[in-house]
Amino acid sequence: MDATEVQVRRPPSGRGGRRAFVSGKKKTEHDESHRRRDHQGRTLWTDAMRPGRMHDATAARNEGISTCFQHFRDVEVLLDDGCLGHCRDHPGQAVTPPRKGNKISPPEVLEARLRARHRHSSKRITVEHALADHKRWKPLIRWTHRRENLPSTYRAIAGLVSDRNTTG
Numbered sequence: 001m002d003a004t005e006v007q008v009r010r011p012p013s014g015r016g017g018r019r020a021f022v023s024g025k026k027k028t029e030h031d032e033s034h035r036r037r038d039h040q041g042r043t044l045w046t047d048a049m050r051p052g053r054m055h056d057a058t059a060a061r062n063e064g065i066s067t068c069f070q071h072f073r074d075v076e077v078l079l080d081d082g083c084l085g086h087c088r089d090h091p092g093q094a095v096t097p098p099r100k101g102n103k104i105s106p107p108e109v110l111e112a113r114l115r116a117r118h119r120h121s122s123k124r125i126t127v128e129h130a131l132a133d134h135k136r137w138k139p140l141i142r143w144t145h146r147r148e149n150l151p152s153t154y155r156a157i158a159g160l161v162s163d164r165n166t167t168g
Contacts, residue, residue, distance in 0.1 A: 007142045048156045056082040
């Protein structure tokens with residue numbers, strides 16, 4: 001599971017809610033979407049677009065990820081560092097990379113954590129590649145059309161990319 005941002009046009013001045021679209025990460029206006037993928041990089045689910053200011057973990061909670069974890073106890077979801085709270089709330093199901101060691105840790109501890117982080121990122125690489133497949137489509141690099149048309153276009157592109165991954 002991971003999220004990605006699509007740059008959008010700034011709402012007109014004087015309209016409320018302008019700041020909700022400014023991403024804290026990129027400092028520009030974005031909408032973001034979460035996607036769930038399987039281990040082969042196929043899209044399982046794409047959620048609604050939301051303003052870029054919302055944190056990934058908050059967006060996942062609002063989408064009902066906790067309910068999914070309760071209904072499907074055998075599912076293991078690989079997450080990035082942005083969702084450490086899910087690992088705490090759903091141990092064994094939500095898997096995040098181990099925390100980086102601090103400077104006073106012994107060298108063997110630092111090396112073990114580095115290897116564990118590398119193993120985790122090696123498992124998640126299909127998700128990152130799948131995100132990159134979406135970003136290769138010109139409309140998702142920077143959306144310049146009406147904002148209400150973005151979710152349907154995004155879902156259509158996600159379906160095309162997923163179909164291409166299953167047949168290729």
